[in-house]
Amino acid sequence: MSLGAGHALDGSVLVLNKFFMAVHVISARRAFCLLFKDLAEVVTIDDGQYSSFDFASWREVSEARLRFKEPDDEFVRTVHFEIQVPRIIRLMTYDRLPRQRVKFNRRNIFARDGNRCQYCGRRFTTSELSLDHVVPRIQGGRATWENIVCACLRCNVRKGGRTPVQAGIRLIREPVEPKTSPALRLKLSHRKYRSWKAFLDAAYWSVELE
Structure with missing residues (x-):
């Protein structure tokens, strides 16, 4: 055909x-x-x-x-x-x-967070977003649903290798593992x-x- x-x-x-x-x-x-x-x-x-x-x-x-x-x-x-x-x-x-388990990948993280930076709350295109470790890897942070969020480039640079508390910023929502895709x-x-x-x-x- x-x-x-x-x-x-x-x-x-x-x-x-x-x-x-x-x-x-x-x-x-x-x-x-x-x-x-x-x-x-x-x-x-x-x-x-x-x-x-x-x-x-x-x-x-x-x-x-x-x-x-x-x-x-x-x-x-x-x-x-x-x-x-x-x-x-x-x-x-x-x-x-x-x-029965939601796959842990970049696309599902972006979808979970709605393409919204989890620090400033603004929505961006995928190309304008990065993935951030809430607790940085240099401080023992792991790549898990509970420790990875979407972040715009500006907020990611501002946060650097620090936790949100150390950087003086707040998450707009606590990251969790989604129960549905x-x-x-x-x-x-x-x-x-x-x-x-x-x-x-x-x-x-x-x-x-x-």
């Missing part, structure tokens, strides 16, 4: 295992590959009703939906047809359970991913993000 290029293929798709449990988030490009190979099916929720479609039937549904396209709907044009980007797919044979919560803030909520109860909010 020759898919047209565009940001729609870079969108996110929630992946369920065969028991309808959320296990992963992948790009729409990967989702289409799985659908085309009959390794997954599309899952939709309309007025509380669940429906599933293989690639062929999803193509037919997409033709009908194209006539009543909503603002958040995204379509990909191929050589011969247009097909809607799914929001949820279910793997036909995958039965592994989701991860911060990056996933950001996704759920967008209307186009609202259908994910049906599968993301408290037990499964730590699905791994690419």
